[in-house]
Every structure is written in C-alpha cells, then in structure tokens.
Amino acid sequence: MKWMLAVCLLVASTSAGAVVVRADVDDAKYRVPTSEFPALVDLAGEGHGVLIAPQWVVAAAHAAPMQGMEGDVSISGVMRKVKRVVLYPGYSKVPDQLIKDVLASGDFAKLYAFLDSANDIALIELASPVTDVKPMTLYRGDKEAGETAELVGKGATGDGIKGQDPDSPHRTVLRRAFNVIEGGDDRYVWYR
Template identity: 55%
Template sequence: MTRWLFLVLITLPITAGAIVIRDDVDDAAYRIDAAAFPALADMPGEGHGALIAPQWVVTAAHAVPMEGMGSEIVINGKAYLVERVFLHPGYKRMPDALGQEALASGNASKIHAFLAHSDDIALIKLALPVADVASLRLYRGSEELARVATLVGKGATGNGAIGQNRNDPHRTMLRRADNAITGGNDRYLWYRFDRGPHGVPLEGVLGSGDSGGPLMIRDSDGWELVGLGSWITAVPEHALEAGFYGQVVHNVRISRYVEWIDSVMASQKDAGVGLEAEVGSRVRSSHDMDVQVGK
C-alpha cells in the first residue's frame, strides 16, 4: 500500500479517516446507526466517498480503489461495480521517498508542502445507478469558514489525549463528529482538534481508515457536502502520529471543484461511454487502474 496522505508513525503508510473523539465524552455519544448516512460510500477495505448523483461518487483521489474499474463500492448496504474513474488533472501522487524520509527524520514538513499543491479529488462512475438513496448536494458557496461541520467514518478510533488506537482495524462501526472550520484556501478547508471548553460538544477528527470521507454542513434543505478528508498536520510533540489534540485536518474544498465535477458528469451524459474526445486522454496509472483525466 502506498497511500501516504495521512502519515502515522505505525510502520507503513496508511490512509486518512475514521473518528477520533474527545477524551471527556463517552464513545457511545459518537456512534450512530449504519443507515444514518445512506449516501456514505464505502471503498473496498477502507476509505470513503459520497454519493452526489445516482451514478456518481466523489472521493479523495488517493482513496480511489487500487483495483480501479471492476471493483465494488458499497452504498447503503449494497455493492456497486465501478465503471470508470476520473482523477483530477491536478492530482499528484506523492513519491514514496518523501514518506520514507519523513519516517527517518521525524519531520513531515516536505510532505505537507507537497500535498498542499495537489488536487486530491476524483470522481467514480458506477456501472448502475443507486435508486434508493438521496444524493448529497454539493456546496457551491464561499462561506464555509466558521461553520460547524459534521464528519462521518467507520475506521479506527481513539481520543485526543492518547491519540488514535494503533491496533484498531480500519473498518469498524459508523461514528459522527463535529468541528468548526477554522481556515481555508483555494484547495483545502481545515479544522483543528480542540480540547475541553475550546471544542464543540461532539468534537472529533479523522483518523486512519476513511480517506475521502465527507465533511458536511446542514441547512433547511438538508446536508451539503463541503469537503473530503485528505491529510493532516500533527502537533510537534506527536509529529508523525494521528489523533492528538491540536492536529489540523485538511479537507478537499468542494466549492473549488464544482465546475470540474459538473463538466465530467455532463460530458459522460452527453457522450455516453465515448468520453475520450470530450474530457481528455485515457492513461494507465501506476497500479494498473483504468483512469481518464478530466478537464
């Protein structure tokens, strides 16, 4: 596995995700029924995405199933075959050498600099539409900052005092948590894991197992997707460990990419399966996954 976007000290690189909770709130308060967010998409093994149209899932590019087309994504308890994957043309695969250097030196600053300039987003077209789940709306505004957002995930857990449980499996039960969005730029939104009175009642952050998991806000019409879990900057005393108070989680900023998302889905609708002339050239990725690069 070469998914370095959520770098943790334990042995080899793993992906971002799961819910790490407050140490002064019982875990039962964070657990929710598996059917509470039916638009949550489970990637094979670990990793998440969100259903945004009957035949479309959006996720972090680094969380795309390694098997690519022909793999299965589970939505609301049902498995759907992947027909095609579209990586954003600005996505950059992080060289393994950067991860190895960080593990050797204990300094992840070069990784952070690399990730900050990558467009970590992908679209997955399903072979068949999802008929029994309402799609998440995309947030199309620019006022995400200071909003309290909700994240969901099924991966490993832990709490802010002791960090993520290192031995937890990366696919467990569904949890939700809230956090206040504290910053953003053109690619990412971020929030900080705060303790005690400085945090919201169900404060929590991503851990290991659910890269690409949705970050959502709610209005009178329901949930809107504002971000996708991507990578973290950890606190100095736990430079390569996840889940401690003070860490900052970076989420792909959906509002930046709505035009790209719309154009890929519209081109597929107009051109059927012959998308090469409309969207871009077909390439073969390093893990032999059939990918098309969008505009």
C-alpha cells in the same frame, strides 16, 4: 448550517489517518448507525466516498478503485459496479520514500507540502444510477468560517491527548464528530 464532509487523510500507504475525537468523551457517544448516512460509500480496500449524484461518487484519489480495473463499491449495503474512475488532473501519489522519511523524522512539513499540491480527489462513475439512496447535497457557498462541519467515517480513531490509537481497527463502526471550521480557501477548509 450543518454540512457533511468526506474527509480522507493519508499518513502512510499502509494506514489511514485517524479522526481525532475528544479524550474526555466516551467513544460510544461518537458511534452512529450506518443508516444515518446512506450516501456514505465503502470503497474497496480502505476508504470512503460520498454519493453526490445518482451515478457519481466523490472520494480521495488514493482511496478510489484503480483506474481501468474492475471494481465494486458498497452504497447502503448494496454492491455497485464502477464504470470508470476520473482522477483530478495532476493527482500525485505520495512517494513511499517521503512517507518513510516523515515517519522516521516525525516532521510532517514535507508531507503537508506535498499534499498541498497532490490534487488527491477523484470522481467515480457508477455503471448504473443509484435510485434507492439520496445523494448528498453539494455545498456551493463560500462562507465556511464559523460553520459546523459534520465528520463521518468508519476508519481508525484517536484522541487529542494520545493521538491515533495504533490498535484502533479500520473499517468497523461508523463514527460522527462535529467541529467548527476556522477558515477556508479555494482548495481547503480547516478546523482545529
């Protein structure tokens, strides 16, 4: 079974986390045309969401348009008006000082602990239903371990040897990678 995951990571407020790819595989092998994932939603600024119903997008709260502000998102190359943003209860933005401390020390434990309780998820209601793109099917099972996840995004990249490439451009080409899920709980799935 193959599923699509919208993966949004925050390392610092000025740079999104990179999707790590294999160092022994040419980057071109990860690139795919955007037409393969029409339900991928480009958000204003940096970030992506996924169309999950004709009028609803799920995204990381830190990447969603600011609540109460006008905003557009792009779905399959067409700009769509945002009606409202619904943040998950208890959403907390990563404090700037925590980011500075983590980057200075190189110890990400405090950041991971913060993110564990940050509820970084939002729903974006569109002003009108999308009729020309099929929403992504939601996974409703509970047997994630051993399944293959399909990871898709246009953000920065890096590999398992060098880490994130600081010169890797954001918001450029669409990449796809696959990974086997090692486990999951009520909040997360994880892979190595």
